[in-house]
Amino acid sequence: MNALKFFMIIFLLECLIYSCEESDSSQEFVPKPVVEGYLYEGTPVRNLKISELVKFDEVNDFGEKLISGLDIKIRIDHAEYPLYENPDHPGYYGTENDDLILQPAQNIEFSFLFNSTNVSASTRVPSKPLNLSISDAVKYISPIQSYWDLQQLAEISVQVRWTNDDHSYYYISVKNIETNPQTLDPEDLLPDLGNSFDIPPLATDFSNIFFNKIQYYGRYMVVVSKVNAEYTAIYQSQNQDSRTLTELASNIENGYGIFTALAADTVYFEIKEP
Amino acid sequence: MPGLNCSEEKLFCPKPDKTASKVTKNPFEPKFGGRTSSVVEITGKTGNEQQFNMGGEISSISANVFTEIPLNQKGSILFAARRSFTEIIKSQLYQDIFDMAGNEKPAAQGNLSGRRNSNQNAEPVFHFYDLNLKGTWKPSEKDVISVSFYAGKDKLDNTIDRQSTGRFMQGSGSYFNVNTTDLTQWGNWGVSAKWGRKLNARLYSNSVLSFSNFFSDRDRATTIFKSDSEQDQQNFGIIQNNNVDELSFRNDWEYELNTSHRLGFGVNILRNRISFNNEVNDSSAFQIDNEGIVSTAYAQDKWALSKKLKLIGGLRLTFFDQTEQFYLEPRIQALYQLTASLTIKGAWGTYNQFINRSVQEDIQNGSQEIWLLSDNKLIPVQNATHYILGVSYDVQNWLFDIEAYYKDMQGLSELNTRIGSRQNNPDGQQDIYANSFFEGTGYSKGIEFLIQRKIGKYTGWIGYTLSKVIHSFPDISEENFPALHDQTHELKLVNCYEWRRWSFAATFIYGAGKPYTAPEGGYYLNLPDGTRKYYITIGEKNASRLPDYNRLDLSATYNFKLGKAPASFGLSVFNVYNRSNIWYKDYTIDTQNEIFEAVDVTYLGVTPSLFFSVRLK
Numbered sequence: 001m002n003a004l005k006f007f008m009i010i011f012l013l014e015c016l017i018y019s020c021e022e023s024d025s026s027q028e029f030v031p032k033p034v035v036e037g038y039l040y041e042g043t044p045v046r047n048l049k050i051s052e053l054v055k056f057d058e059v060n061d062f063g064e065k066l067i068s069g070l071d072i073k074i075r076i077d078h079a080e081y082p083l084y085e086n087p088d089h090p091g092y093y094g095t096e097n098d099d100l101i102l103q104p105a106q107n108i109e110f111s112f113l114f115n116s117t118n119v120s121a122s123t124r125v126p127s128k129p130l131n132l133s134i135s136d137a138v139k140y141i142s143p144i145q146s147y148w149d150l151q152q153l154a155e156i157s158v159q160v161r162w163t164n165d166d167h168s169y170y171y172i173s174v175k176n177i178e179t180n181p182q183t184l185d186p187e188d189l190l191p192d193l194g195n196s197f198d199i200p201p202l203a204t205d206f207s208n209i210f211f212n213k214i215q216y217y218g219r220y221m222v223v224v225s226k227v228n229a230e231y232t233a234i235y236q237s238q239n240q241d242s243r244t245l246t247e248l249a250s251n252i253e254n255g256y257g258i259f260t261a262l263a264a265d266t267v268y269f270e271i272k273e274p
Numbered sequence: 275m276p277g278l279n280c281s282e283e284k285l286f287c288p289k290p291d292k293t294a295s296k297v298t299k300n301p302f303e304p305k306f307g308g309r310t311s312s313v314v315e316i317t318g319k320t321g322n323e324q325q326f327n328m329g330g331e332i333s334s335i336s337a338n339v340f341t342e343i344p345l346n347q348k349g350s351i352l353f354a355a356r357r358s359f360t361e362i363i364k365s366q367l368y369q370d371i372f373d374m375a376g377n378e379k380p381a382a383q384g385n386l387s388g389r390r391n392s393n394q395n396a397e398p399v400f401h402f403y404d405l406n407l408k409g410t411w412k413p414s415e416k417d418v419i420s421v422s423f424y425a426g427k428d429k430l431d432n433t434i435d436r437q438s439t440g441r442f443m444q445g446s447g448s449y450f451n452v453n454t455t456d457l458t459q460w461g462n463w464g465v466s467a468k469w470g471r472k473l474n475a476r477l478y479s480n481s482v483l484s485f486s487n488f489f490s491d492r493d494r495a496t497t498i499f500k501s502d503s504e505q506d507q508q509n510f511g512i513i514q515n516n517n518v519d520e521l522s523f524r525n526d527w528e529y530e531l532n533t534s535h536r537l538g539f540g541v542n543i544l545r546n547r548i549s550f551n552n553e554v555n556d557s558s559a560f561q562i563d564n565e566g567i568v569s570t571a572y573a574q575d576k577w578a579l580s581k582k583l584k585l586i587g588g589l590r591l592t593f594f595d596q597t598e599q600f601y602l603e604p605r606i607q608a609l610y611q612l613t614a615s616l617t618i619k620g621a622w623g624t625y626n627q628f629i630n631r632s633v634q635e636d637i638q639n640g641s642q643e644i645w646l647l648s649d650n651k652l653i654p655v656q657n658a659t660h661y662i663l664g665v666s667y668d669v670q671n672w673l674f675d676i677e678a679y680y681k682d683m684q685g686l687s688e689l690n691t692r693i694g695s696r697q698n699n700p701d702g703q704q705d706i707y708a709n710s711f712f713e714g715t716g717y718s719k720g721i722e723f724l725i726q727r728k729i730g731k732y733t734g735w736i737g738y739t740l741s742k743v744i745h746s747f748p749d750i751s752e753e754n755f756p757a758l759h760d761q762t763h764e765l766k767l768v769n770c771y772e773w774r775r776w777s778f779a780a781t782f783i784y785g786a787g788k789p790y791t792a793p794e795g796g797y798y799l800n801l802p803d804g805t806r807k808y809y810i811t812i813g814e815k816n817a818s819r820l821p822d823y824n825r826l827d828l829s830a831t832y833n834f835k836l837g838k839a840p841a842s843f844g845l846s847v848f849n850v851y852n853r854s855n856i857w858y859k860d861y862t863i864d865t866q867n868e869i870f871e872a873v874d875v876t877y878l879g880v881t882p883s884l885f886f887s888v889r890l891k
């Protein structure tokens with residue numbers, strides 16, 4: 001009977017101890033900074049945005065936790081400069097001197113301390129696309145009256161070319177630059193395509209801009225940007241869905257986000273009515 | 275047998291009087307192989323050869339029947355079947371009863387407001403059945419022939435439907451509906467023919483020809499309907515099938531050389547055919563279908579060196595055609611009886627496993643284990659070396675047992691598309707999978723304590739295990755991490771008490787929380803093309819832990835006779851204090867990264883059940 005009592009006492013004690021509900025022992029959340037830094041050849045360092053990772057359980061609103069008061073240093077080749085926070089936009093940092101223009105082949109590195117951890121990243125300023133040209137400065141297109149016209153439109157294109165001996169990646173952005181552009185779709189057969197679109201980074205020396213994405217007459221600006229590997233990586237990893245939950249690529253040491261440099265050149269074409 | 279599973283543990287575990295199943299942990303003798311941790315030997319009870327018998331039990335959540343038919347005193351037929359109907363727990367009638375008793379409505383359906391990231395509970399609905407049929411015939415005094423058939427299937431419905439109102443990135447005053455249909459079924463069936471022959475007083479043989487199949491199918495589809503400035507519907511899902519066929523012939527011999535030596539030897543040839551199909555978003559993403567032959571010979575000796583010292587040792591030699599290699603597995607166990615009550619035991623051995631139990635990481639839908647045939651390319655052969663030392667003290671009605679173990683593991687496998695998709699710039703999903711199989715190593719160590727009272731009105735036992743299972747996959751994580759099944763503490767208290775015609779039972783189970791990989795945080799990022807999206811980051815591999823598991827089950831049984839037939843009725847309550855034990859975490863993330871749904875998928879809550887059973891004999 002003593003044994004029975006012994007077991008029952010232990011049993012009841014265990015029940016009392018463990019019947020209480022408790023939450024998961026999730027890993028300790030360590031706040032990390034998120035860096036958004038796009039540097040453009042021929043311009044100074046502006047708008048390096050630093051925000052803070054939001055804990056997953058608190059991802060309930062759409063606010064950003066921008067980080068103010070950081071002591072950020074930027075190293076251009078071997079010279080170091082401080083970055084200053086924009087007083088009108090807390091969390092955005094840039095060089096004080098607008099004469100500090102980024103040049104091709106410069107190595108750029110930033111670093112700062114966040115919660116006693118050094119956060120850093122580096123990139124290299126690329127050169128502008130060489131020998132950039134466009135096949136047609138003007139294209140004549142009649143207004144779209146039917147679905148047959150739409151099919152014809154999809155086969156029209158202009159080609160942008162450049163020199164790419166080292167198989168670098170180039171990213172293309174096409175935008176209508178008219179203030180009040182006239183539609184080439186008076187019958188409203190097309191969905192709303194907007195006045196701009198992009199072509200993902202490709203390691204080619206040409207790109208065909210097909211007109212099935214174009215909705216307006218007028219002048220178009222084609223910006224061809226030479227991009228670095230870190231930008232290509234982030235572009236290719238940006239889809240998170242049920243297929244496989246992957247993280248966005250990042251080149252930030254001890255943080256998230258991107259720090260990269262681009263160099264762009266521009267060509268133009270125009271679409272007119274015949 | 276891969277995937278053998280007892281749904282919700284104690285409630286429906288096979289009863290020993292219907293199916294004699296024996297779980298043999300390491301160290302298992304050279305007679306057994308093909309597994310690195312434990313083997314389940316299901317022999318099946320032989321029916322009564324003298325008298326016809328039948329019986330059954332019905333409760334509010336399950337029913338079972340059995341019959342035993344003698345065959346002219348030279349054999350018997352036994353048939354047993356069980357079926358749970360726990361799906362009625364989610365029926366309206368049952369729910370009404372629960373509501374009257376003050377229980378809250380299950381959280382699998384509900385409304386949320388003003389939240390984009392929601393966290394809720396969902397309790398799956400499941401049911402299962404199994405059938406056992408065994409015919410035994412003794413054509414002579416020296417021969418026994420038996421034919422067995424087993425089939426069992428579990429079905430799990432983890433459908434979740436939620437409607438929420440909230441804000442999206444661009445708008446306000448919008449709502450969304452997330453519907454996830456998640457159906458899983460798994461089970462196995464097998465048929466075997468066995469011929470046992472006693473050639474003389476010292477020599478026995480058993481020959482078994484068998485075929486078994488294990489399957490596990492999952493069909494999960496999520497629809498997200500969003501109504502904002504415009505309406506948007508997203509559909510995505512997975513279909514998975516894992517199928518393991520095994521055709522086996524084994525011939526075992528046992529020879530009692532003298533009182534000190536009992537020799538065992540035999541051969542085993544088996545053919546495995548294993549397929550795994552993983553379709554994602556209606557595209558055939560990955561399919562693997564492998565076949566391999568494992569040929570084995572073994573020899574062992576149970577050797578009593580003295581009255582106090584016994585050794586069980588031997589060798590197992592296997593040829594696996596997929597790797598075209600021989601695998602030698604030496605094993606030895608020693609038992610030394612210090613006193614009449616006190617025994618020291620130790621063991622060492624190596625074990626290989628050709629059907630690899632790979633982990634498939636799935637952060638959103640819960641990681642799981644899949645069975646794949648080692649192929650010397652994507653899937654390695656698993657190998658383990660065991661070291662075991664223990665002591666047991668057996669006195670009067672009590673048994674005290676302590677055992678420490680260490681296991682060194684190679685050839686661990688994980689399918690991880692999260693990491694695999696970073697490995698290259700794939701042109702297609704097949705490439706993602708080809709780069710997503712990772713090989714690792716690991717170890718497990720622990721101490722098991724057992725105190726058991728074996729005889730008397732009060733019987734029961736306390737079992738406690740302190741353990742650690744660590745995996746190392748350098749290509750997945752720079753740091754070693756706990757395995758999915760790592761459970762630091764595990765405690766079981768089983769108490770049975772007989773009082774007059776009553777039997778009372780109380781079981782308490784506690785297990786420390788198991789690890790999982792969780793989303794860690796989120797952030798906005800703008801791309802130069804103007805895209806502004808919210809992105810999720812993933813925490814360290816298996817760095818989060820589910821809450822601890824614990825539950826208490828109680829039952830009271832009154833035994834009586836209906837005429838001459840023994841019968842009983844009673845009440846059992848599963849999970850008495852309605853603990854929400856979390857099985858896994860389910861995360862839904864829409865394709866535009868605007869909706870994050872987190873759901874705690876839980877095990878069965880409090881489940882009272884009245885039961886009645888009767889049998890002829």
